[in-house]
Amino acid sequence: MSYGEPNNPYGAPQQQPSGPGYGYPQQQPPAQQQGYGYPQQGYPQHPQQQGYPNYPGGAQVPQSMPGLLVTARVFLFIIGGFQIIVGGIMLLAAVGSGALTSSQLESAGLSGISPDAVTGIFAALGLLFLALSPLSITLGVKFAKGGNGVRITTIVYGAVGAAMGLLALVGGGFAGVLWLVFSGIMIAACAQPSGKAWFNRPRY
Template sequence: MSFGDPNNPYGPPPQQPPAAPGYGFPQAPGVPPQGYGYPQQPAYPGYPMANAMPQTMPGLMTTARVLLYIVAAVQILIGIFAIFGAATINDASNAGEDTFGNNGFSDIGHAGAGIVLVVALLFLGLAALSITLGVKFTRGGQGIRITTMVYGILGALVGVLIMISAANVGSSAALVWALLWIGFGGIMAAAMIAPSGAAWFNRPRY
């Protein structure tokens, strides 16, 4: 047998073809594989729409929230003073009845006390609504946004009515109050209408 015979057991082993790179092995030193299961872009590219959803409350929203708390404080003070006023009017009416007996003035006093008490309860209820809206800014949805927007628009309209009355009477104090209500209500409504406000209340909650 000659060493050139491929079947010669004493000859050198046959030359094997070079092995092809196996799956999962890099094609060149220092070059990562580009096969299945490997990202073709930088790792952790971010979640879709991550930049479109605000993660912190926008500044205009924060301002509207603070204004809601300020309005609630004013409404509480007005409600408390109105309750004391209703109690005072009622006591005066009772004293008039004790002195002069039942008369038309005492009836008017009792009716006035009832009206003032209703106004006091109305302001206290509005204060509760203002506080609730401000608290719900963190976790609330579109219902809180729409309610706050309507609340701000109505507040601005009330301010316009007060301003008209102040202009007719010539009261500077009433004019200042009217401008404050118009400004507060306008800012609240603008914060809810702005795209940042809509995005804040549309953000995902986990």
Template sequence: MSFGKPNNPYGQTPQQPGQPGYGYPQQQPPGQPGYGYPSPPAFPQPYGQPGPVAVMPGSVKAARVMLFVLGGFQALGGVLMMVASARFADYIGEEISSDPSISSDDVNTVSDIGAGIMIVLGVIVLAFAFWAILTAVKMASGYGGVRVSAIIYASVVTLFSVISLITANVFALISLMLGILIIVFCANRNGSYWFNRPRH
């Protein structure tokens, strides 16, 4: 069988196996960039976002909501304590004024002290409320100091809840449960992932 003359332009000229025709590669080798340009990434990221955006875990979100709830109730309680300070002073004055050995000046002094104590306690409760709400707001940034703040706050709430339970305050069970859950949710693996995640 003949392939024609070597100089015949219409004849079939055999090519050497393994050599590309006319100086161009017939098929791009897999995994190699072509024409001097790098291969495009498999999953291109949006501009300004070199990696996937971290999402707050559900347990951390739950702890954040609990902080808002505790802070809201404490803010309400602090305001009520400050508003009720005048009524509390009147109640003390009525109780001790029945004793004839106590002068009216002493009654007024004791009443003022009682009102002052209520106002100071209300301010302290409002400070705790601000602590809880600020910590919950800062949880979106997720820095380690926020995690420590949440755990310390929840520990203090748990301690005071136990003391309140000793005085037969049944409502302290709610704050006790919320405090324990906040500690668990912030200290577990999901909390560690969120608060120690890399920042870009």
């Protein structure tokens, strides 16, 4: 037997194939690490949101009062102050009209109206303006923390003001234009989606 035969027990040992033997773990190339800040696979992503979570309507809830609502709030305070001034003037006119005579009323173009009726009209208008002024101011204050009831009340209040302004405008009064503008802004501010989101926002 020669040393070159494969079955010769006295021959030279056969060369083992290169690489790790059976049973040894195979070396794997190191997994590439993802950079810092990249999301890991398998986890849901939550993009950062600004503001509060969405309310049931789906609109983003603002953190601060929208600009148009701020304008409507200022108008409510202005209207409240105006109503106090006009109400006081009307009551003073009611007191002064008690001294008027029928001839003076006729010369002023109010023929057929008694002095008592004029006094009653001025007094009623004065009390009406004075009664509405707390409502205007209260609505303006409630814009900060009020809920959906404040929004609906402001819309109804603005609609009534717009109707009064339209009547005043038909009668030739320039003040009717101001009432229409103020009332229109109040209605638009409370009816738009950002206004709804503000009044329906969660309160913790």
